[in-house]
Amino acid sequence: xxxxxxxxxxxxxxxxxxxxxxxxxxxxxxxxxxxxxxxxxxxxxxxxxxxxxxxxxxxxxxxxxxxxxxxxxxxxxxxxxxxxxxxxxxxxxxxxxxxxxxxxxxxxxxxxxxxxxxxxxxxxxxxxxxxxxxxxxxxxxxxxxxxxxxxxxxxxxxxxxxxxxxxxxxxxxxxxxxxxxxxxxxxxxxxxxxxxxxxxxxxxxxxxxxxxxxxxxxxxxxxxxxxxxxxxxxxxxxxxxxxxxxxxxxxxxxxxxxxxxxxxxxxxxxxxxxxxxxxxxxxxxxxxxxxxxxxxxxxxxxxxxxxxxxxxxxxxxxxxxxxxxxxxxxxxxxxxxxxxxxxxxxxxxxxxxxxxxxxxxxxxxxxxxxxxxxxxxxxxxxxxxxxxxxxxxxxxxxxxxxxxxxxxx
Amino acid sequence: xxxxxxxxxxxxxxxxxxxxxxxxxxxxxxxxxxxxxxxxxxxxxxxxxxxxxxxxxxxxxxxxxxxxxxxxxxxxxxxxxxxxxxxxxxxxxxxxxxxxxxxxxxxxxxxxxxxxxxxxxxxxxxxxxxxxxxxxxxxxxxxxxxxxxxxxxxxxxxxxxxxxxxxxxxxxxxxxxxxxxxxxxxxxxxxxxxxxxxxxxxxxxxxxxxxxxxxxxxxxxxxxxxxx
Numbered sequence: 001x002x003x004x005x006x007x008x009x010x011x012x013x014x015x016x017x018x019x020x021x022x023x024x025x026x027x028x029x030x031x032x033x034x035x036x037x038x039x040x041x042x043x044x045x046x047x048x049x050x051x052x053x054x055x056x057x058x059x060x061x062x063x064x065x066x067x068x069x070x071x072x073x074x075x076x077x078x079x080x081x082x083x084x085x086x087x088x089x090x091x092x093x094x095x096x097x098x099x100x101x102x103x104x105x106x107x108x109x110x111x112x113x114x115x116x117x118x119x120x121x122x123x124x125x126x127x128x129x130x131x132x133x134x135x136x137x138x139x140x141x142x143x144x145x146x147x148x149x150x151x152x153x154x155x156x157x158x159x160x161x162x163x164x165x166x167x168x169x170x171x172x173x174x175x176x177x178x179x180x181x182x183x184x185x186x187x188x189x190x191x192x193x194x195x196x197x198x199x200x201x202x203x204x205x206x207x208x209x210x211x212x213x214x215x216x217x218x219x220x221x222x223x224x225x226x227x228x229x230x231x232x233x234x235x236x237x238x239x240x241x242x243x244x245x246x247x248x249x250x251x252x253x254x255x256x257x258x259x260x261x262x263x264x265x266x267x268x269x270x271x272x273x274x275x276x277x278x279x280x281x282x283x284x285x286x287x288x289x290x291x292x293x294x295x296x297x298x299x300x301x302x303x304x305x306x307x308x309x310x311x312x313x314x315x316x317x318x319x320x321x322x323x324x325x326x327x328x329x330x331x332x333x334x335x336x337x338x339x340x341x342x343x344x345x346x347x348x349x350x351x352x353x354x355x356x357x358x359x360x361x362x363x364x365x366x367x368x369x370x371x372x373x374x375x376x377x378x379x380x381x382x383x384x385x386x387x388x389x390x391x392x393x394x395x396x397x398x399x400x401x402x403x404x405x406x407x408x409x
Numbered sequence: 410x411x412x413x414x415x416x417x418x419x420x421x422x423x424x425x426x427x428x429x430x431x432x433x434x435x436x437x438x439x440x441x442x443x444x445x446x447x448x449x450x451x452x453x454x455x456x457x458x459x460x461x462x463x464x465x466x467x468x469x470x471x472x473x474x475x476x477x478x479x480x481x482x483x484x485x486x487x488x489x490x491x492x493x494x495x496x497x498x499x500x501x502x503x504x505x506x507x508x509x510x511x512x513x514x515x516x517x518x519x520x521x522x523x524x525x526x527x528x529x530x531x532x533x534x535x536x537x538x539x540x541x542x543x544x545x546x547x548x549x550x551x552x553x554x555x556x557x558x559x560x561x562x563x564x565x566x567x568x569x570x571x572x573x574x575x576x577x578x579x580x581x582x583x584x585x586x587x588x589x590x591x592x593x594x595x596x597x598x599x600x601x602x603x604x605x606x607x608x609x610x611x612x613x614x615x616x617x618x619x620x621x622x623x624x625x626x627x628x629x630x631x632x633x634x635x636x637x
Contacts (some may be wrong), residue, residue, distance in 0.1 A: 220604060
């Protein structure tokens with residue numbers, strides 16, 4: 001067997017140019033496939049992370065009827081007690097409570113429909129990192145006590161034509177069904193990579209907001225939970241649901257199915273990508289190996305004549321094809337790994353498409369990333385491709401008649 | 410004792426509209442230790458006969474018995490295995506494995522036979538020394554002359570300890586010096602170790618060394634002379 005390995009390996013280097021071309025084709029195919037997958041994966045991961053960090057956390061609790069139209073009366077009661085119970089569950093990182101209603105933000109120039117979110121700044125910062133998007137010149141996220149302070153996005157400020165420290169009026173329906181409102185002073189301007197979300201959410205402090213809204217004490221519209229491992233969300237959400245059957249507990253995939261779809265879709269996309277690339281490579285390899293067999297007809301005839309049986313002949317051709325594929329795959333993966341690591345740190349800057357990307361929730365700068373397991377999967381897929389691609393040429397070789405093969409020039 | 414017994418052997422190629430009888434009813438026996446040349450003009454059926462003796466082609470009719478076994482009845486894989494253990498081949502264009510050194514080319518056959526590693530090592534070196542290539546153990550075919558490559562082919566043919574060696578035009582691509590060296594080596598192996606050699610050849614120098622000359626014409630034996 002060692003000799004068969006030796007023959008197969010040395011055969012690869014008999015035609016250095018041809019083997020180099022095949023290896024280069026495999027390597028560049030993999031760099032393209034892995035690079036594109038890492039890029040898409042990075043974009044999707046970033047979008048999902050942004051959604052966890054700024055928008056939905058990992059688990060949310062609502063009154064089961066709240067989601068229909070953000071009905072101000074559909075609250076969760078005894079929230080402090082519930083939070084105390086939730087915090088004791090394994091895997092919980094932080095919990096915060098929110099008031100949340102629909103309303104209208106108005107300035108002298110414009111009116112816009114928004115979701116008004118009342119937050120507890122201290123616990124909010126433990127669950128969400130929106131405050132980190134507020135730079136030094138754009139105010140803060142309720143760091144200082146300001147009566148009726150409001151944090152809105154830069155995009156909304158632009159649309160409402162207001163600046164930091166300007167006043168805007170929020171109008172909404174209170175707990176008793178009466179239309180009410182209050183003037184708020186902009187104390188912070190945030191910016192995430194999802195411009196649509198930015199334009200439709202404003203933040204105020206629970207303490208002030210509750211008095212205007214008239215929601216009873218210890219009642220909130222939403223409890224947001226972040227976990228140590230977001231993949232545990234379905235399990236922990238179920239546990240919470242069992243503890244509080246009267247409220248609706250949903251994990252991130254249920255709250256925002258698009259995120260979950262995106263996650264799964266990227267896996268499928270990568271599979272399809274690699275299938276196309278490996279398929280094309282497979283045919284390339286078949287073609288090369290058929291050429292090889294045509295060129296070595298006499299030699300193969302000689303090997304059969306002197307006693308190399310069909311099984312071993314098949315192994316030699318299969319080994320040659322597989323090793324050729326593996327060399328290409330190894331080089332391709334090495335280059336891919338380097339490029340993905342490099343751009344994973346530096347990022348790929350698509351600022352020229354910033355507006356378009358942010359309108360669908362993607363960052364203009366993407367950091368490609370690929371799990372190590374993907375590289376292992378690709379190696380296995382390349383081996384399988386090599387084996388599959390060697391079958392047809394090997395069968396062709398096995399059909400050779402040694403006497404006839406020996407007669408070829 | 411006869412090593413090869415050929416009975417009423419025919420080979421007809423029917424690919425063309427007019428069937429070609431390459432070998433037409435040949436019967437003969439080859440004894441152990443013979444140094445036999447099969448001669449005749451081009452197209453007389455020498456190579457076809459050699460191929461059938463070597464189990465590379467299946468006869469249309471008749472039989473080839475080697476040590477009493479009719480090899481024309483063996484299946485393809487059985488034939489390959491039979492060739493591995495019983496027949497040594499020397500080809501006109503050397504046909505060594507180009508990616509292996511002379512030592513590896515010779516030992517390859519014994520590895521296919523699953524011989525012990527020590528035996529393979531010893532026998533390989535001994536065979537290459539016996540053909541005068543003790544200093545070319547690690548040379549690849551493209552680093553050797555035609556004569557040297559053919560001597561490696563002789564060593565490879567003997568490596569499997571075959572019942573006989575079939576050599577199809579072994580000197581056709583060699584100059585006279587290399588031919589003479591090669592023939593001397595084969596003659597010596599024949600005389601000292603009683604190895605059976607069968608040549609298909611045009612080469613008068615080979616014929617001159619042969620102790621039996623079988624002449625073919627139109628697929629038939631027209632003369633069979635033993636040289637005293």
